Amino acid sequence: xxxxxxxxxxxxxxxxxxxxxxxxxxxxxxxxxxxxxxxxxxxxxxxxxxxxxxxxxxxxxxxxxxxxxxxxxxxxxxxxxxxxxxxxxxxxxxxxxxxxxxxxxxxxxxxxxxxxxxxxxxxxxxxxxxxxxxxxxxxxxxxxxxxxxxxxxxxxxxxxxxxxxxxxxxxxxxxxxxxxxxxxxxxxxxxxxxxxxxxxxxxxxxxxxxxxxxxxxxxxxxxxxxxxxxxxxxxxxxxxxxxxxxxxxxxxxxxxxxxxxxxxxxxxxxxxxxxxxxxxxxxxxxxxxxxxxxxxxxxxxxxxxxxxxxxxxxxxxxxxxxxxxxxxxxxxxxxxxxxxxxxxxxxxxxxxxxxxxxxxxxxxxxxxxxxxxxxxxxxxxxxxxxxxxxxxxxxxxxxxxxxxxxxxxxxxxxxxxxxxxxxxxxxxxxxxxxxxxxxxxxxxxxxxxxxxxxxxxxxxxxxxxxxxxxxxxxxxxxxxxxxxxxxxxxxxxxxxxxxxxxxxxxxxxxxxxxxxxxxxxxxxxxxxxxxxxxxxxxxxxxxxxxxxxxxxxxxxxxxxxxxxxxxxxxxxxxxxxxxxxxxxxxxxxxxxxxxxxxxxxxxxxxxxxxxxxxxxxxxxxxxxxxxxxxxxxxxxxxxxxxxxxxxxxxxxxxxxxxxxxxxxxxxxxxxxxxxxxxxxxxxxxxxxxxxxxxxxx
Amino acid sequence: xxxxxxxxxxxxxxxxxxxxxxxxxxxxxxxxxxxxxxxxxxxxxxxxxxxxxxxxxxxxxxxxxxxxxxxxxxxxxxxxxxxxxxxxxxxxxxxxxxxxxxxxxxxxxxxxxxxxxxxxxxxxxxxxxxxxxxxxxxxxxxxxxxxxxxxxxxxxxxxx
Numbered sequence: 001x002x003x004x005x006x007x008x009x010x011x012x013x014x015x016x017x018x019x020x021x022x023x024x025x026x027x028x029x030x031x032x033x034x035x036x037x038x039x040x041x042x043x044x045x046x047x048x049x050x051x052x053x054x055x056x057x058x059x060x061x062x063x064x065x066x067x068x069x070x071x072x073x074x075x076x077x078x079x080x081x082x083x084x085x086x087x088x089x090x091x092x093x094x095x096x097x098x099x100x101x102x103x104x105x106x107x108x109x110x111x112x113x114x115x116x117x118x119x120x121x122x123x124x125x126x127x128x129x130x131x132x133x134x135x136x137x138x139x140x141x142x143x144x145x146x147x148x149x150x151x152x153x154x155x156x157x158x159x160x161x162x163x164x165x166x167x168x169x170x171x172x173x174x175x176x177x178x179x180x181x182x183x184x185x186x187x188x189x190x191x192x193x194x195x196x197x198x199x200x201x202x203x204x205x206x207x208x209x210x211x212x213x214x215x216x217x218x219x220x221x222x223x224x225x226x227x228x229x230x231x232x233x234x235x236x237x238x239x240x241x242x243x244x245x246x247x248x249x250x251x252x253x254x255x256x257x258x259x260x261x262x263x264x265x266x267x268x269x270x271x272x273x274x275x276x277x278x279x280x281x282x283x284x285x286x287x288x289x290x291x292x293x294x295x296x297x298x299x300x301x302x303x304x305x306x307x308x309x310x311x312x313x314x315x316x317x318x319x320x321x322x323x324x325x326x327x328x329x330x331x332x333x334x335x336x337x338x339x340x341x342x343x344x345x346x347x348x349x350x351x352x353x354x355x356x357x358x359x360x361x362x363x364x365x366x367x368x369x370x371x372x373x374x375x376x377x378x379x380x381x382x383x384x385x386x387x388x389x390x391x392x393x394x395x396x397x398x399x400x401x402x403x404x405x406x407x408x409x410x411x412x413x414x415x416x417x418x419x420x421x422x423x424x425x426x427x428x429x430x431x432x433x434x435x436x437x438x439x440x441x442x443x444x445x446x447x448x449x450x451x452x453x454x455x456x457x458x459x460x461x462x463x464x465x466x467x468x469x470x471x472x473x474x475x476x477x478x479x480x481x482x483x484x485x486x487x488x489x490x491x492x493x494x495x496x497x498x499x500x501x502x503x504x505x506x507x508x509x510x511x512x513x514x515x516x517x518x519x520x521x522x523x524x525x526x527x528x529x530x531x532x533x534x535x536x537x538x539x540x541x542x543x544x545x546x547x548x549x550x551x552x553x554x555x556x557x558x559x560x561x562x563x564x565x566x567x568x569x570x571x572x573x574x575x576x577x578x579x580x581x582x583x584x585x586x587x588x589x590x591x592x593x594x595x596x597x598x599x600x601x602x603x604x605x606x607x608x609x610x611x612x613x614x615x616x617x618x619x620x621x622x623x624x625x626x627x628x629x630x631x632x633x634x635x636x637x638x639x640x641x642x643x644x645x646x647x648x649x650x651x652x653x654x655x656x657x658x659x660x661x662x663x664x665x666x667x668x669x670x671x672x673x674x675x676x677x678x679x680x681x682x683x684x685x686x687x688x689x690x691x692x693x694x695x696x697x
Numbered sequence: 698x699x700x701x702x703x704x705x706x707x708x709x710x711x712x713x714x715x716x717x718x719x720x721x722x723x724x725x726x727x728x729x730x731x732x733x734x735x736x737x738x739x740x741x742x743x744x745x746x747x748x749x750x751x752x753x754x755x756x757x758x759x760x761x762x763x764x765x766x767x768x769x770x771x772x773x774x775x776x777x778x779x780x781x782x783x784x785x786x787x788x789x790x791x792x793x794x795x796x797x798x799x800x801x802x803x804x805x806x807x808x809x810x811x812x813x814x815x816x817x818x819x820x821x822x823x824x825x826x827x828x829x830x831x832x833x834x835x836x837x838x839x840x841x842x843x844x845x846x847x848x849x850x851x852x853x854x855x856x857x
Contacts, residue, residue, distance in 0.1 A: 213729060384795060610833065
C-alpha cells in the first residue's frame with residue numbers, strides 16, 4: 001500500500017505514502033509480548049491527505065446516531081487545519097490499530113479513546129505538510145502557517161494546497177512530539193458544524209446494514225425456539241419449500257432457516273415450517289415466579305460488593321428507619337433497524353456486511369463458524385439503525401454465517417423480524433433490590449444497605465453499578481449482590497447497570513429525604529460535597545428548573561442525579577398525573593461531560609437518552625410466561641412517541657477536563673426524576689416499573 | 698405471480714410479483730429502492746411510509762396488487778438533490794441521529810406540510826405520532842416540521 005515508511009518509535013506514529021499518491025498518517029500500537037521492531041510494518045492509517053486535497057478519515061468506531069462520524073472528524077480537523085468541506089469518512093476493516101480485539105463503539109468511549117490519537121494524527125500530518133512547504137520554498141518552517149487546507153508563507157503570502165504538498169510530505173520522516181493545541185486555541189472543537197451524515201440520511205441513500213445488496217444474494221428468515229436455549233427436535237420443511245420464492249430450508253444451531261429470493265417469501269416460508277422443539281429447562285419460567293424467587297434470594301445475605309463501617313449496627317440504632325424493595329423488568333433494546341447481516345462464505349474467505357457495534361467480535365465469530373483464519377474474514381461496517389448495546393453482540397452474525405456457510409458460495413442476508421427482535425434479545429436484566437437506610441435524630445443519614453439480586457454479565461459490576469459506587473457521604477454502607485440462575489440472555493443496554501440502579505438509588509434517596517423531612521435537592525446537596533462536579537450539575541439543574549418555586553396547579557417536580565461514563569448528569573422533571581396517567585411536561589438537564597467536542601451533538605444525545613429512559617417509566621417491560629417473551633411488537637412494547645415528548649432543556653457545563661462520555665449520560669437519571677415527581681404529585685412511591693395507572697389512582 | 702403496473706416516483710413501473718407481496722419488499726428487494734425501511738411489518742412504527750396518490754401509507758401492509766394504476770412516491774422520489782422543503786428543513790435542523798426512521802418521518806411530514814400551511818405543535822404530534830424514533834429526535838422533528846412548513850409556503854409563494 002505504500003512506498004515509503006517512517007516510524008516515530010516514541011509515539012508509535014507512522015507515516016507513509018498512499019498508493020495513487022497522498023500522505024498517510026497512522027499509528028503502530030504496541031502489542032504485548034511483541035518487540036516493536038519485529039516484522040514488516042503495515043500502516044493502518046487514520047488519515048489520508050489526497051493529492052486532490054481531500055482528507056479521508058477512517059472512522060474506526062460505529063455510527064449509530066451518536067455523531068461519531070462528525071465529532072471524530074472535528075478532532076482531526078482541529079489539528080490538521082483542513083477545510084471542513086474536504087473531509088470524507090469511511091469505515092475501515094478490523095485491525096489492532098483500530099482497537100481490535102475490541103474494535104467498535106460501546107461504553108460511550110468513542111471520543112474518550114479517540115481524543116488523543118486523532119488530534120495527534122492531525123497534528124503530525126499538518127506538521128509534515130508545513131515541513132514540505134518549507135522545503136519547497138527553502139525557508140524555515142517557522143515562516144509557514146497551516147490554515148484551511150493550505151500552507152501559507154507568512155513572509156511572501158504565497159500559498160500551497162495540501163493536495164500539492166501531500167506527495168512531498170509523504171517522503172518526510174514522522175515528526176516527534178508535535179505539541180497539541182491548548183483549549184484556548186480551539187477553532188473546531190467546541191463548535192457545532194452540521195453533521196456530515198445528515199444529507200444522506202434525508203434521501204434514503206446512507207446505507208444501513210439492511211440495505212446491503214450483493215450480486216446473486218438470497219434472503220433468509222430464521223425460526224428460533226420460543227424458549228431460551230431450546231433446540232430443534234425435528235422439523236418438516238416441505239410446506240415451506242412450496243411457498244413461491246423459497247429456495248431452501250436449512251437447520252442451523254439456533255433453529256431452522258428459510259432461504260428465498262426475497263425477504264417476504266423467506267418470512268412466508270418460515271410461517272409454513274413445522275417444527276417440534278425440545279424446549280429445555282426454562283420452559284416453565286414466568287415473571288411472577290421469578291419475582292418470588294428473587295425476593296427469597298434477597299432475604300439472604302449476598303456477596304459483599306462494598307462495605308464501610310457497620311451498616312447493620314448503625315441501622316439498628318437509627319432514630320428513623322426506611323426500608324423499601326424496588327424492582328425493574330427485563331428490557332429489550334428495540335433499535336429501529338431490525339438485526340441483520342449479509343454474509344458470503346467461500347472456501348478461501350468470508351465477507352460480512354454488518355451494522356455492528358463491535359466489529360472485532362463479528363470477525364471472530366465468522367472465523368469460528370467457518371474455520372477460516374480471522375484475517376480472511378472481512379468485516380464491512382455499515383451505518384447502524386440504532387444500537388443501544390444490542391449490536392455489541394454477535395448472535396445474529398453467528399446465525400447469518402451459519403446460514404451462508406450452508407449456502408456457500410451464495411451470499412445470504414439474514415433479516416430479523418420485529419418479533420424476533422423483542423423475543424430473542426439479549427435483554428437489560430430485570431433486578432430486585434432490598435434497601436434499608438437509617439437516619440439520626442437530626443435527619444442525617446447514618447446507614448445505607450442494599451441487597452441486589454440481578455443476573456450479571458461481563459463481571460458482577462454490571463449488576464450493582466450505580467449503587468455500589470453511589471456518591472452520597474453516608475458513614476456506614478453495605479452493598480451485597482446475589483446472582484440468580486436464569487436462562488434469559490442478558491447484556492449491555494444503554495447505560496448498563498446504571499439504567500436500573502440509578503432509578504433504585506435515587507428513588508430510595510428521595511425516600512430517605514422524605515423521612516428526614518428534608519427537601520430532596522437540599523438533602524442530596526449535603527451529601528455530595530465529595531463529588532463537586534456532581535454537586536455542581538445538581539445545583540445547575542435545580543436553579544434552571546426553578547426548584548422550590550411555585551408551579552402551575554397540578555404540576556410537580558422530581559430530581560435525579562448520576563455519575564457514569566466519566567460524566568455527571570442531573571435532571572429535574574416536571575410532571576402531572578391525571579387519573580393515574582403520567583405526563584412529563586418539561587425536563588431540565590445539566591450535564592458536565594468535560595471538554596465538549598460538538599455542543600449540538602451533546603444536546604441531541606441528552607435528548608435521546610432522556611427519551612430512551614423515559615420510555616421505561618410508563619411504557620416498556622419484557623415479561624415471561626411459560627418460558628416465552630410475552631411482548632411481540634410495538635403494539636405491546638410501545639416506546640415514547642412524539643406526542644409524549646416533553647420539552648427538554650439542556651445546560652452544558654463549560655469544562656476543560658478531558659472529555660467524558662455522552663451517549664449513555666442522560667438515560668439513567670430521567671427515570672428517578674420522573675418517579676420522584678410522581679411521588680410529589682401522588683404521595684405514592686413507584687417501586688416497580690413500568691408504572692401502571694391503576695397503582696396511582 | 699402477476700404483473701402489476703403503477704407509477705413510481707413519476708415513472709411508469711411494472712413488476713412481476715406475488716399479488717400479496719407487500720409493496721415494502723417489492724421496493725426494497727425487487728426494485729433495489731432501499732430508502733424505504735422495514736421496522737415492524739405491522740404498520741406500528743411508520744418506518745416504511747410512502748405516499749400512494751399523495752396519502753402517507755404504510756407500505757409494509759400494502760399488498761402490491763392494490764397499487765395497480767396508482768402513483769407511489771418514495772423517499773428517493775421526494776427530490777433528487779435534497780431540495781424538497783422537508784429535506785431542507787431536516788438538514789437545517791440536523792434532525793437525524795441513527796437516521797433509520799427518518800425516511801418514514803420525512804414522508805409523513807411531507808404529506809402534512811402539503812396540506813396544512815401552518816401546523817401547530819399538536820397538529821404535528823397528531824400527524825407524526827405513528828412514526829417511532831428510538832433515538833428520540835422528536836424535539837428536532839417538531840422544530841423541522843415548522844421550518845418545512847415555512848419553506849413550503851415560500852416555495853408556493855414563489856410560484857405565484
